[in-house]
Amino acid sequence: MTALVERAREAADRIEAVERRGLHAVLAFDRTVLLEQATKLDAAPTDGALKGLVIGVKDNIATLEYPTTCGSRILEGYRSPYEATAIKRLKQAGALIACKTNLDEFAMGSSTEHSAFGRTRHPEQPDLVPGGSSGGSAALVAAGAVDAALGSETGGSVRQPAAFCGIVGIKPTYGRVSRYGLVAFGSSLDQIGACGPDVQTASRVLCAISGRDPHDATSADLPPLELPEFPDDLQGFTIGVPEEYFPDDLDAGVRAGCGRAIARMRDAGATISPVSLPHTGLAIPTYYILAPAEASSNLARYDGVRYGPRYAPPEGDVQAMYRATRGVGFGPEVRRRIIVGTYVLSAGYYDAYYRKALRARWLIARDFEKLFAGGVDLLFTPAAPTTAFRAGEKLEDPIAMYLADVFSCPANLAWVTAMSMPVGRAGGLPIGGQFIGPQFGEARMLQAASVLERLVDPAAEAR
């Protein structure tokens, strides 16, 4: 057995072991599929940048090897006739596609409790959530079962679970990575992102999947991102700390962890500058108008004809069949968002909600644009207002769940890049710090993160 096949076999053992222990981060896995990829890679050696890297893929990204269910009954067993550009590029770089990972249904949620196939546990404390919606990807990386994973972001769905699970999660600039093969939720917000145990690994995955793709008209006309040189210190970096991300009611441990990280960055030569993003408070209401509006349109295709199993009432016309199919096939959070989205787009309410939110989005984006044009290289904030919360705690209160995205969704609304990384622990649980960079400013953001990674001990309690 070659080293590559042995590596794949060990990964398969780890995936099976964590699933046996009840992590439930995986929706589809077949060790034969993984070992076959490794054997094939051995037979046609590549010097790809990710050779032999074992990768989990969020189950809203189309793969040929496994079904693509989006964590929904309405796509149960669905096999895509094509694979996502990101998957094709991972394979070209020599990566092995190990499994499909659990998620909130259609990526709508912040806890991975909204999966139709059962919730993913937090990798350290099973009664807590791993965050979401890419909770399966983050938990699997944190548990050490795979080398890296793909997630997707619409409002923080890579960064927030990365923060909860103590790993690195990167949301690229909108347009940096092709959305071809990513099942659409909010098309003006969606991006595929990278999860890894450290900055270097997550960065390598991001570089491999980035670059212009003719299949996605919204992908930027740019070559693939190159892995930047990682500097020794932060000389020459101006890092803004926006006051709106440190409110009085911020979790004390999160505040202490981020404060310590900021102090270390100052010691490493960064200029730390207090700044303001005055429209931050508009982000959650803006996001929860625009994202459901786009979702209600994108999810219209799941009607029992174009996709999905069909639930036809014994009597009734085609409309009755659509209603029955969608009523049975979608879970409670998806139903809520479709109804909210349909409402804000409906005659008489479009201007009051949807158009208003579009304008608010410009204000939020302009806040970032002004700071980055004014000499700030990066922003540093908490990635989430708390550490991982208890399963069931926010399930019946959608607004409380939505507020878990308060520090992450502004970057999606502003089309900029951002990432989460571990900066310590509070009460024994990981704290996520967040860098936010300008559009297509990933290289400098990854450089700063690589330095901070060396400066903070992710296992140290923040006080």
Add this chain to the structure above:
Amino acid sequence: MTLSRKDVERIAELAALHVDEAQLPQLTQQIARIIDYVSQLDAVDTGSDAATWLAKSPPQPLRADQVRPADLMRDPTSFAPAFREGVFVVPRLAAMEDE
């Protein structure tokens, strides 16, 4: 504003979404709460600046209008439940059978 149960039924109808009678009270209460929450944008003066900023947005990159074959990696016959003479065969709907 507060949404009524009738409002939610009407929106669900527009969204082609069946909602069980038993779920309607809780769903109405949750949707009303969400709409009340996002309505805080009403109070925000978005002014005319937004349109100016939009005009500066970079243009979308476009590709040449060339017809190319569909990029399917699997033949439709391998994933469709039934595929005959170049078309997908789907179950007939009861209402259509009567016509």
